[in-house]
Amino acid sequence: MQLFAENGYAAVSMRQIAAKVGVQAGALYNYTPDKQSLLFDLLKGHMDDLLSARAEGRRDDAPAKQLEAFARFHIRFHHARKEAVFISYMELRNLTPENFETIENLRRRYETDLSDILEAGQKSGDFAIDDPKIASLAIIAMLTGVNTWYRDDGRLSLDEIEQIYWRMVQNLVASGR
Amino acid sequence: MQLFAENGYAAVSMRQIAAKVGVQAGALYNYTPDKQSLLFDLLKGHMDDLLSARAEGRRDDAPAKQLEAFARFHIRFHHARKEAVFISYMELRNLTPENFETIENLRRRYETDLSDILEAGQKSGDFAIDDPKIASLAIIAMLTGVNTWYRDDGRLSLDEIEQIYWRMVQNLVASGR
DNA sequence: GTCTATATGAAGATAGAC
DNA sequence: GTCTATCTTCATATAGAC
Secondary structure, three states: OHHHHHHOHHHOOHHHHHHHHOOOHHHHOOOOOOHHHHHHHHHHHHHHHHHHHHHHHOOOOOHHHHHHHHHHHHHHHHHHOHHHHHHHHHOHHHOOHHHHHHHHHHHHHHHHHHHHHHHHHHHHOOOOOOOHHHHHHHHHHHHHOHHHHOOOOOOOOHHHHHHHHHHHHHHHOOOOO | OHHHHHHOHHHOOHHHHHHHHOOOHHHHOOOOOOHHHHHHHHHHHHHHHHHHHHHHHOOOOOHHHHHHHHHHHHHHHHHHOHHHHHHHHHOHHHOOHHHHHHHHHHHHHHHHHHHHHHHHHHHHOOOOOOOHHHHHHHHHHHHHOHHHHOOOOOOOOHHHHHHHHHHHHHHHOOOOO
8 A cells, every 4th residue: 555655556566565565576476366456455445444434423413413524534534544545546547447346336435425414404404505416526525635735744733624624614515604 | 648647657658658649669769858757847837837827817806706716717727637637646756856846836836826815815804714725725626626527428517517616615715704 | 850679677477396 | 375486578768770
């Protein structure tokens, strides 16, 4: 995961991977049939982790509460898995079509989780949004974007950032008008 | 640009590039000293185009008007240059440190353009935001995200998408409260 | 300015000993 | 289950003819 994130899938050799885990290149083939399967297993594992972690935090709550839980969860989880998040976005094209399909379905399930919350809030009148599906993609992109600039020694703590983003999400769905 | 976007910098060979433009691999070295310079020139050209296109559309207007112009410009421009946008985000790590520095400075200049607008609107009371810098990064991530899912044959036209996003941006900065 | 040919190195994957 | 050795292919880059 580290090597793929730092150098890109195509640029990482099986020899480098072997060196990182302390074996020779040939030995890797006892664990994976080929390099491509290795990538797929990493991405699949990441998506499974994401969905099950999210499922644990889900409550049957008011839309605004659910949205807050989602936003805070998303920032925390994606911050803790930078490498996996990066390669999940970047290396999709290196998957075979069927492997790609699998990952995309899991991703869609995560997005639907959010758009369902937004749709419920739209119907209840808690949120004033034009399009729950588009809004969910916009919110996810915005939240995931933290990963591209956040530094541990930066101006703001992750707690502060989480708070600022949650307020922006609240505004975005225009709750409270 | 197309090849890098589709396959990733490391996975594209000089032979493939040569074939795409109709020459043999050796002939490419009359145009670029090496593969790395080729990548840098593409990214540099993209950032220069972005900044000069943006500069053309800038007006000395009310903050809300300026924000609208920025948001609409961003969606349009990035939609028209998907390949360049994708590799600008993905292939930064394949640049030498000084080439990376150059691109990052140009990117920061673009981000500052937006955060200046947000800061002006914050001071004038037009916008209610916590942190102009963070808000600018959030808005840019959100708008750029359109590229990851937009399809020409999708449910919504780019005009409609532009409109929906502009309304979300308006809400996000809480103008009109 | 393009070509063919090539130098040099490294890639993914496999074979077979231990 | 790991090792060394190797097959085969392809990479970037260069040399020198035309």
